[in-house]
Amino acid sequence: MKPPPFTYCDPESADEAVTLKSEYGTDSLVLAGGQSLLPMLTVRLVRPQALIDINKIRDLQKIERCDDGLEIGAGVRQYELEDLPLVGELVPLLAEATGYIGHIENRHRGTVGGSLAHADPAAELPCTAVALDATVVVRGPSGTRAIAARDFFQGRLTTALEPEEVLVAVRYPVPPGTAGSSGHGFVEVARRVGDLALAGAAAVVDLEADGRFASVSVGVLGISDTPVRAFAVESALIGEDPTEENITRAAKEIVPSVTAGDDLRATRSYRRHLASVVVSRAITAAVARARERRNGT
Known part of the structure; x- marks a missing residue:
């Protein structure tokens, strides 16, 4: 299919882009890379009056x-x-x-x-x-x-x-990493490489000099209508030893945040299981990197 007709605008400054957005308002969309927008235009899921291309800015x-x-x-x-x-x-x-x-x-x-x-x-x-x-x-x-x-x-x-x-x-x-040593981990599960993830997790940890968690930050994708900050998981780990048992136990705190329903790719039940798995793996990877940093390896 062809996209619906629209007015094409190619501003050369952010101020010019804002002026165009002010002029067209909700009847305009911004074109950057086009990886999501162009397919939506082609199948006419969106019908903007104006397309504002920001690639010259x-x-x-x-x-x-x-x-x-x-x-x-x-x-x-x-x-x-x-x-x-x-x-x-x-x-x-x-x-x-x-x-x-x-x-x-x-x-x-x-x-x-x-x-x-x-x-x-x-x-x-x-x-x-x-x-x-x-x-x-x-x-x-x-x-x-x-x-x-x-x-x-x-x-x-x-x-x-x-x-x-x-x-x-x-x-x-930029994470300061002042409490000892810091590390990061990112894990996601998809049916095929390049597919949308069924669930994924990003983690950054900072370890005290004695090896305990000084700080933990965890974000989770694919389990709700927005990316989720796993505050309950983080709270369950602060001050604890980064053992497999403690990480696995804390990772289960993400389950109540899984609100995504069944779809063609996965059931809600499977995502609830998968969410705790990816969170656990991301934190474990972050801990491993933090230890490597502390040991200078």
């Missing part, structure tokens, strides 16, 4: 170190998160999780901002944003505002973006 294609973290422009291609040493050094969880997004061809077109704005609850980048307490930066007619990732995702394919706003960047804080 160079300011949205930067990755920069900021005072307290790493700022990634909305137009940055996903593969850059895998390839750029700065990302691997400062936010290694993000670099690892990106490798699970679709196939390499998708990552060379797909953008960071596009994935966040699309808000698929089974997507990797929204999960890492929630797990790492990232901040989503949006710009509208009234200026720029920052939204905590946990507040940005409000439902399946639904965000806190206002109709006249454009997502311009995401800021990831």
